[in-house]
Amino acid sequence: MxxxxxxxxxxxxxxxxVATTALGEITKNDIDELKELDVVxxxxxxxxxxxxxxxxxxxxxxxxGHANHGWLESHQTFSFANYYNPERMHFGVLRVLNxxxxxxxxxxxxxxxxxxxxxxxxxEGDLEHKDSMGNASIIKHGDIQVMSAGTGIFHSEYNKxxxxxxxxxxxxxxxxxxxxxxxxxxxTLDVNDRHxxxxxxxxxxxxxxxxxxHQDAWFHLSKFDKDFETTYQLKKKGNGVYAxxxxxxxxxxxxxxxxxDGLGIWDTDKITIKANTQDAEILLMEVPMxxx
Amino acid sequence: xxxxxxxxxxxxxxILATVVRLLNQNEQWQGIGALTDEEAIxxxxxxxxDIILLGSGIEEEYEKSLCSFFRKEKPGIIIIQHYGGGxxxxxxxIAQALYVHHKAAIS
Numbered sequence: 001m002x003x004x005x006x007x008x009x010x011x012x013x014x015x016x017x018v019a020t021t022a023l024g025e026i027t028k029n030d031i032d033e034l035k036e037l038d039v040v041x042x043x044x045x046x047x048x049x050x051x052x053x054x055x056x057x058x059x060x061x062x063x064x065g066h067a068n069h070g071w072l073e074s075h076q077t078f079s080f081a082n083y084y085n086p087e088r089m090h091f092g093v094l095r096v097l098n099x100x101x102x103x104x105x106x107x108x109x110x111x112x113x114x115x116x117x118x119x120x121x122x123x124e125g126d127l128e129h130k131d132s133m134g135n136a137s138i139i140k141h142g143d144i145q146v147m148s149a150g151t152g153i154f155h156s157e158y159n160k161x162x163x164x165x166x167x168x169x170x171x172x173x174x175x176x177x178x179x180x181x182x183x184x185x186x187x188t189l190d191v192n193d194r195h196x197x198x199x200x201x202x203x204x205x206x207x208x209x210x211x212x213x214h215q216d217a218w219f220h221l222s223k224f225d226k227d228f229e230t231t232y233q234l235k236k237k238g239n240g241v242y243a244x245x246x247x248x249x250x251x252x253x254x255x256x257x258x259x260x261d262g263l264g265i266w267d268t269d270k271i272t273i274k275a276n277t278q279d280a281e282i283l284l285m286e287v288p289m290x291x292x
Numbered sequence: 293x294x295x296x297x298x299x300x301x302x303x304x305x306x307i308l309a310t311v312v313r314l315l316n317q318n319e320q321w322q323g324i325g326a327l328t329d330e331e332a333i334x335x336x337x338x339x340x341x342d343i344i345l346l347g348s349g350i351e352e353e354y355e356k357s358l359c360s361f362f363r364k365e366k367p368g369i370i371i372i373q374h375y376g377g378g379x380x381x382x383x384x385x386i387a388q389a390l391y392v393h394h395k396a397a398i399s
Contacts (some may be wrong), residue, residue, distance in 0.1 A: 110376075
């Protein structure tokens, strides 16, 4: 069987999203009702060789998976839902990096998760969160949300506003410990605290800056002036770092990056970054390169 | 064409129901779930599964024991961890497992 046919037969007809028992009474938009999309994979979109050095992988923004369900538009750095590319499965324990846009008053109906550390970072607009642990809250730009799904959790995420879109990053990391007690957390960050410096927004340590997760990972956000140059020192030996350019252009380890590009680097203890545009926003995700 | 036969094992009943429903939405797959090791072994003995999906809540020692049993009974069986609870990763986990298996088979 040809490779394309093999992949297609393996995936066609899959509706990845799910909604089960109702938590919310919000606008009916259960993700079970999503129209099935054609498989998007490495045979369908341009994927030039992304290995730019023996310890570096570059994922240009336009090579990401793309799904448009109308109310939801998602760009996926790694294989997710209908997007499958065997060369884009993960970067170390970083398994999902979705760049999502959700229409006003629409969203993800109640659906389950387990054994995953799930982080959401709103870029514009407000998300309304409800979960099976009784949490109900709003997260907005400047906030960070974390869920340790562990033995199992159900949640919904809706665009709170009926007049504007919400855009957010949805990030999943494999946990360093399976079957933990589910946990939810969110934090409002001071966005001024990342001007020309790294603002830690996530760590493995409860009590450290930002939220914490069950993984030896550290996330930082920054907003740099044009031509500002700095370094990032990795926290843990053996970890790699994945840089995602939220806004603007930058050069990282002599590699030019544009908006929404991603660059993964490993076998290093330090990286250098230079902003090429004003207010360049970068998310740095330091993660273990292997599972425990 | 023969459907890919999949056994999902997990301790969370609602997630199990969700994953099995998702599996059976794909016309190329046929899925069934087991909450306990006893159910899993009975189902395994009475069916010819291609893939075992290990979900959440299975204690490490039971997981090792199950995997050891499955591999002894059917050496070619594909056993993979399912992460995330059904929404998002299921298709790529199965596709990747089949892809790797297919590559190994033709090499």
